[in-house]
Amino acid sequence: MIIPLSKNEIGPMREACKVAAQVLDRTAKFVEAGMTTYDIDNFARKVMEELGAESTCYNYRYGKLVFPGYICISVNEEVIHGIGTMRRTIRPGDIVSLDVVVRHKGFVGDNTRTVLVEPVAEPVRKLCEVTEGALYAGIAAAKRGNRVGDISHAIEQFIKPHGYGIVREFTGHGVGRSMHEEPQVPNYGKPHKGEKLRPGMTLAIEPMINMGTHLIDIAEDGWTVLTRDRKPAAHAEHTILITEDEPEILTVL
Ligand code: MF3
Ligand code: CO
Numbered sequence: 001m002i003i004p005l006s007k008n009e010i011g012p013m014r015e016a017c018k019v020a021a022q023v024l025d026r027t028a029k030f031v032e033a034g035m036t037t038y039d040i041d042n043f044a045r046k047v048m049e050e051l052g053a054e055s056t057c058y059n060y061r062y063g064k065l066v067f068p069g070y071i072c073i074s075v076n077e078e079v080i081h082g083i084g085t086m087r088r089t090i091r092p093g094d095i096v097s098l099d100v101v102v103r104h105k106g107f108v109g110d111n112t113r114t115v116l117v118e119p120v121a122e123p124v125r126k127l128c129e130v131t132e133g134a135l136y137a138g139i140a141a142a143k144r145g146n147r148v149g150d151i152s153h154a155i156e157q158f159i160k161p162h163g164y165g166i167v168r169e170f171t172g173h174g175v176g177r178s179m180h181e182e183p184q185v186p187n188y189g190k191p192h193k194g195e196k197l198r199p200g201m202t203l204a205i206e207p208m209i210n211m212g213t214h215l216i217d218i219a220e221d222g223w224t225v226l227t228r229d230r231k232p233a234a235h236a237e238h239t240i241l242i243t244e245d246e247p248e249i250l251t252v253l
Contacts, residue, residue, distance in 0.1 A: 002174060002182050004200025010241065013107045013176060013202060017239045017250035019053045020109030024100040025253055027071065031115045033092045037073045041084025044100065045070040053102040056110075056179045065222045072099035072112075079167055079208050079216060079225040079233040093120055095128055097235040101179055108179050110204040111251035112237035124232055127164065127211050131234035134158040134187070134207040138172075139240055142205065142247040146197050152189030155207050159187075165214030167233070170225070172205045175239055197242045202250065206237035 005013055027044045048055055048070065060067040067083070074082035074097040075090070082097075090096060099112040114128050134155045141154035151172075159166055172185030183195045187207045210216075212231035219226055227233050241248040 002195060002201060004198050005176055005202060006200070009107070009176070010200065012105050014250055016053070016102065016104040016107035017109035017111070018252070019051050019104045020100050020102045020111050020239070021251040021253050022051060023047045023053065023102060024098060024111050024113055024251070027098050027100065028113050028115045031090065031096055031098070031117065033090050033094070033117050035090055036086045037075065037082070037084040037088045037090065038086045040073055040096070040098070041069050041071060044098070048102055053104040056101040056103050056108055067223060073097070074099070074224070074233070074235065076232045077227050077230040079210065079227060080170060080235055081223045081225050083221060083223055090117055092117055095120060095124055095232060095234060099235065099237065106177060108175050108177070109251055110175050110179065110237060110239050112206060112235050114234045114236060123211070127209065127232060128234045130159065130162050130164065131207055131209040132236045134209065135205060135236040135238060138205045138207065139238065139247050139249065142197060142203065142240055142242060144197055144199050144242055144244060147192055147194045148183050148185055148197065149189045149193030150191050151205060152186045152194070153191040156188040159207070159209060165210035165212060167208040167210060167214055167216060169216060170208055172203060172237070174202065175204045176202050199242055199244050201242040202239060203242070204237055204239050206235065208235050209233060
């Protein structure tokens, strides 16, 4: 059972998402060749502190694992859940996905952007553009009365002509008072299936798209998701609100 946010909850949810968007935007602009992914993580940590927000990723537990970073930083063949480290230096041509999830006054905002560190090879740029396009196709399908499967299907259809791999093991999700709520929002699926979308529902829509195979591996650290063929992957994400009319993107500046 998915309980939409009440009118009183939407205000603070909007605020939390705005903070998440600010952290992401400032961190994205900070990224440069020559720095390590640890530097990026540390920068994001400071921006969160400045804005009075808390990282939802830091100390996030999954079984016995504890996530040690403040945001997820995933470079090239890393799809999601990469951990900032002094051992990885950003180089020209890299694509760096920054997944920022913050808690602010009891609500969670979740958003991701893949940053291009120029000069980026044309096919890689295309992958990033199409991934972002798929996100917006998914958002456009997130109208009241539609179902979760309509979002999933829209994303899948958008990706299909490009032949990219759609990651299956991880999905978008409900988000609100906690980071992961019902429903799951897969990036592929059948139209008219799944939960009905109702005003007040808040969803994180997040296509994770691989240049090659959709298959993934998990790295030694237990967190980092890698493409099995080690070709690049891109990720884009917004938190949105289902309204009476068009969906509202909450993770905007
Ligand atoms: N946006 C990611 C998600 O929805 C954030 C994961 S945070 C981590 O799963 F702690 F799990 F890394
Ligand atoms: Co998410």
